[in-house]
Amino acid sequence: MYLMFFILLIISILITINSQNWLGMWMGMEINLMMFIPILFKLNNKKSAQSMMLYFLNQSIGSITLLTFLLLNSFFEMSPSLTWGLINNNMMMISLILKMGAAPFHFWLPQMMNFMEWMEMFLLMTLQKIAPLFVISNLKINWIIYMSIIMSAIVGAIGGMNTTSLRKIMAYSSINHLSWMLLLTFNHLQWWKYLIIYSMINLSMCMLFYSHKVYTINQMMNNMPSMTSKYLYASMFLSMGGLPPFLGFMPKWIVIQSTIDNNNIIIISTMIMMSIITLFYYMRLISYMMMNFSTNSKWFKVYNNKYIYMTYINMTLPIYMIMNLI
DSSP states (O other): OHHHHHHHHHHHHHHHHHOSSHHHHHHHHHHHHHHHHHHHTTSOSHHHHHHHHHHHHHHHHHHHHHHHHHHTHHHHHHSSOSHHHHHHHHHHHHHHHHHHTOTTSOTHHHHHHTTSOHHHHHHHHTGGGHHHHHHHHTSOOOHHHHHHHHHHHHHHHHHGGGOOBHHHHHHHHHHHHHHHHHHHGGGSSTHHHHHHHHHHHHHHHHHHHHHHTOOBHHHHHHSOOOHHHHHHHHHHHHHHHTOTTSTTHHHHHHHHHHHHHTTOHHHHHHHHHHHHHHHHHHHHHHHHHHTOOTTGGGTTOOOOOTTGGGGGHHHHHHHHHHHHHO
């Protein structure tokens, strides 16, 4: 059943992407909502039920708002005033921002992810962003999207500094990365590049957290099997923070070049400063791991862990990408 719902989840995203009208996109996002809820309720416990209800209520509010202004669109087009058209476009943008969990409508996302398991969190941070981002790229860019980009960068940077829960840290990191993807919607489909690379890094991190059963910073210090794993975690965090020459720097490089070409210097300067703050709390996690010397004797111990090989992508793939660029 889990596999069936996952396949239908992928199909719903494809329906949204391939739709030729707004109603078809809305239908694809509704199917996506109904297929993701059983995946959240897989464990059948209280925390899964809480996360499922939070997700359902917020997505329902966003879907109702989007459908209402889609149906009113024909009436607004008959009006000679441009005010109604602007209101319609703004409300559709707000509903999609709510569905993605971008600031200032982000409050449900960290609370919900605090009740979830790592692989379901990966789906929420990556696949569930595709349909709303695609719809936003087809709307007229206005001041609301600029406000959401700046607020998401600030909230994602500052929110992760005040918690010891790795799930909340990943949630605020997702909000910060979402601001970079929203900035690429100005170039229509350029955000795909950022999302693909971010998904690869996120998948390897969630697999490592899942394999070690790590949920807080204290557990990360105590559950590390070897110094090799600590260095792998460190490379993953630095890649997520966008530090060169790791893989996470490549999509941010694409965004910086694209934004400079569009003369949005103030926005990209703000986002770079907020990215430095996110790198600060990633470095805080790395320092906690490296200062715990209780596992130095396990440096050369061999572990048969199938998830750990995903982390090598972050160290080998940049080499191939740089060679292709040259």
